[in-house]
Amino acid sequence: MSWQGVIHQYRDYLPFDADVQIVTLNEGNTPLVAAPRLAELIAPGANLRLFLKYEGLNPTGSFKDRGMTAAITQAVAEGSKTVICASTGNTAASAAAYAARAGLRCLVLVPEGKIALGKLAACLAYGADVISIDGSFDEGLDMVRAIVERQPVTLVNSINPWRLEGQKTGSFEIIDQLGGQAPDWHCLPVGNAGNISAYWMGYKQYGKGLPRVLGGQATGSAPIVTGKVVEKPETLATAIRIGNPARWRQALEALDESDGIITAVTDEKILESWHLLAKREGVFVEPASATGVAALKQQIERGAIDPTNKTAVCVLTGHGLKDPGTAVDQATPPISMPADIDALENYLTS
Ligand SMILES: *Cc1c(COP(=O)(O)O)cnc(C)c1O
Secondary structure, eight states: OOOOOHHHHTGGGSOOOTTOOOOOOOOOOOOEEEOHHHHHHHSTTSOOEEEEEEGGGSTTSBTHHHHHHHHHHHHHHTTOOEEEEEOSSHHHHHHHHHHHHHTOEEEEEEETTOSOHHHHHHHHHTTOEEEEESSOHHHHHHHHHHHHHHSSOEEOSTTSHHHHHHHTHHHHHHHHHTTSOOOSEEEEEOSSSHHHHHHHHHHHHHTSOOOEEEEEEETTBOHHHHTSOOSSOOOSOGGGOOSSOTTHHHHHHHHHHTTOEEEEEOHHHHHHHHHHHHHHHOOOBOGGGGHHHHHHHHHHHTTSSOOTTOEEEEEEOBBGGGOHHHHHHHSOOOOOOOSOHHHHHHHHHO
16 A cells, blocks of 8 residues: 555554544655765765655655644544644644645744745645734744633644654654664754654654754754753744744753753854755755754764764755745856857856
8 A cells, every 4th residue: 555644654653543534645754865975074984874864855845744644633533623833934834734634724823024935835825824923933832822722723833742743753764764773863953842852752662772862953043052042043044943942841851861962053054064965965955954964063073973883864854945045045146148059168168
């Protein structure tokens, strides 16, 4: 039978009722791409086996779909008619898509001017009520937390436990794709810290070994690294522009239990890894998604991680087309020339 989404695939590991109607877009089953050129670049001669879990290939272009199939399936099972979330964009796009599929109304709160174009376009296309607030993601999350106390709407941010249930399937897939073993290092960006918590839950539940977890935050929004809420988080990696992570405590648990590391990487370093992914491995991601790679590179450079004969998986959380604006801004502009064969030949041979 062909792939029918993460709930169907990992049903035995998920706490759904037997008769639940699954809302799915056949998410998951994303490729684990070997990255030998990048491995040699960040750890020369070390025989680092580096893999990229390309979550940008999910139906709405980010890993959020793993959690959303679960959250929306459960919302429908509980008779909900309306779902709501605050979002830097990807949760919103995913909620909008799965809500559309289930026939639910979907409200998404996004920080004005801080949502990447591909995410906004998707939310609008899926027909969500897109509400642009004059405030941060964190303020939006406070608003949705308060409204669900007053109105019969279901919150689908990652404080909803079903989101983590769905997202933990990423660990199952990685282990299955590595032939039944966990990697030595599991590297990923950390924003609201739902994903790091979910992956750790998944590794523990699957019982096939545990990785050490490496989380990366952007220097301008690194509350878990510094131990302090960031009032005005800043980073061009908008998906992790979060100053007060809802899953902070679980993230610390994952780091502690796995003997992991959380580190801050500058926007420059994030962009450097973002370029390397695209130019050395042909994998185009949104900037935040390069943070796990940037964190790994940095910790190897600092001597905090010994890459020798290790296996590392970096989760690439979202697709590059999510944020075409940053991609174009960061690129060398196209070459202009007349529509003329000699001009082309001159260029080619110069
Ligand atoms: C949501 C998101 C993150 C951060 O995940 P958290 O669970 O909030 O820590 C990172 N990258 C992308 C592309 C995302 O959409």
